[in-house]
Amino acid sequence: MKGWPTFAPSPEDVEQWRRWPDPNWCLVSGEIGVFDIDVKVSPADSGPAADRARRLVDATKVAIGQVVGLAPNELPLRWRANSTSCAVLVRLAQPCGKRVSRFVGPEGEDHAIEFLGRGQQVVVAGRHASGAEIHSSLLDTAFKDLPAITPDKLNEIIAAISTAALGLGYTPKSSLAKPGRDDKPPYSPYVAVLRAIMSRRAEWVTDVIPVVPGDHAEWRVSSVELDRDLEEDLSVYLNGIYDHGTRRDHTPASLIMEFGAIDASGEITFGGAPIYEPDGAETFAVIAEPDPSIRRPTEAEALTWLCRRLAGDHIPALPEFATWATSLPALARAVGLQWDVLEAVRWFQFPEGDEPETWRPDRLIKNADTLAALRAVDPGRFARVEAVTQLEAVDLQKIADERQAAVAALPPPVETPASGSISWIDPTAWAGKPIQKREWEVEGWIPRNEVTLLYGDGGVGKTLLIHQYATCAATGKPFLGQETRPARVMAFFCEDSEDELHRRQADINGLLHVDYSDLANLRISSRKHDDNALGVWDKTTGTTKLTQAWHRLRADAVAWGADVVIVDTLSDVYVGDEIARAQVNSFVKTCLGRLASEIGGSVIALGHPSVSGKTSGTGTSGSTQWSNAVRSRLYLRYPDKTERGKIRELETMKLNYGAKGSVLKIKWDRGAFDVVAGMSTADRPAGFPASAIPDIADAVEAAVAAAINECSGVALSPGKTSPYYGPKVLKLRSPDLLQAFNAAEIEAAFARMERNGTIRHQEIGRDGSRRAIKGYVLVPDKLSAGRPERSNSFD
Structure with a gap:
């Protein structure tokens, strides 16, 4: 029936319908409200689920009756004999919106109790599709005698029904704006901002559509209230908006555009619904306005x-x-959130030992933007942080609330054009000019005139390694067998005392065979317990503010003529949100990059990887902008994630001016590092001596040969599932020889050596039962013949 929600039947209509055979009679909700108890159990059903459903129906009637002052058997009902499904009819003293409560039982049974407030319909007489007659007590009840409810009473009834359902073992089933929505934390920044806006729906939704607000999760507005000729409702959830009538999602903006009307002052109020018609693939497309003046x-x-x-x-x-x-980003600011911090928080893994749960009160306040973003993106993680910080009497909710209020109150940043003009290059002027050769501090590893990051786990030895590099560069020695540019180096050490630096220098001198008198090109500063912040994020200007410590470091480096400045570590010198891309980018370029530019040289900064950076093997930490903002990033780690032993691996994880992936295997020995073997992805520099260090493939084959010789007579098998599998047995029996190499490298060496004929699997003896024992033996002729020359920088 077209226009049924507002259709007013005449006596002639009623008389005509009366003559129809077995019609069903419906009431439109509006002045009458309906509790539709959609719990369908037949009299023949038995078992715990059926019994529980019957108790839920009884509990629902009790909850309604207690609020309206009637016994359950006195409530005006619509029912049928073959099901527990029924409806309780009430009179609306004030307008009430549609409410839907869904429950799931322990055995997966699904039930719903809906309140129909306005614009829905309910069958009150006739015959059900099952053949059962539909009964109603309305025939014996005058309209004025129906129990009346208000929105407050409705809330009380819904709460009582939910409590009763929980007591019976049911679990509430929330309604999402759309099935399949990305609604599990950590939320994407898009969802986090949408949820933040929807959590404040009472501040704007009621101006756009005639919905009845409340504390419940789902606000429903009927098509009658929207003044449109569609059957289904529109739902406003805490995580979005879904129009059941047009079968599509709304963003807050599209909802305002479809139902709002704007006046000359820019104010928006409810303007009714547009006209919907099919249009192409869309069944309910907006095609026109009922009033052209809207x-x-x-x-x-x-x-x-x-x-x-x-x-x-x-x-x-x-x-x-x-x-x-x-x-x-603008919407995020309107609810007090920083878009770049939201993006960072979703994926960021805080460095081990530096999680928000460990932050002191002053650090929590300083990182209020991160806390607000964490609450929006990952409420569960925020709650865990909150539980820990409550012991410090810190109100995390208050910190986040106050920061969001402050951000929302600030005017959006305005980009002011910089004075002067941009310097432009005419490439035609390059014709005939010599091309400047790219310079390196360490060839293929550390580019000159750039910022390089060296990451390493705590205790792995990154400070020792960079101290060793500084000594090599200052004395003109190769660093770990690599071509190293002689340089004047200043090392800004924030974590070690002078005594510790002295001890370390003595060990490095011993390895390199240099004396203290050779160190004229090296300067070391012990900054332990000092204020070492070099750059502080200024929220007002949106830039990094250089500190007095930076200016002193810069002045000293320029005055002394430093070529390289080492900064250890980032956590000591950076004051800002380490997961905010804009802040990180500004610090790297304004603080570290500018320092490199001022000295006409290079800056190497040390940092710690996050837990995920360690787990993934990438060595990253915080925002990906740390890696994006530099031209080179190195990672020092234990092999095979063992976190023990003397062997380390140094790998180029990023290199803008060459292929990444070069690896050096180094060994801690008497307080310094010595190179064991390496694998380079770069071409050998011109003039760099061949065989500077062994190639990893050659070194592991030599170690395997030595281990086979050491384990002469030991049963070894080529089968991976055998308890005598050669690579595994040798790794266990000859750990000193093979400690530098992982299982994959040893297996690959076995395969190459068998293929080249340098080892052979054969009988090597017999046991006490005269059964053959098989193992590997070396083939001297093949070993002495040598291997083909390898084309890499470590030949």
């Missing part, structure tokens, strides 16, 4: 209005072509 807001106008509702009138109008997607 002016719907554009998307930019809708977004501007929404931002001002949430943050205040200080928000400027968004650009004319603004969209929901392009305006997400």
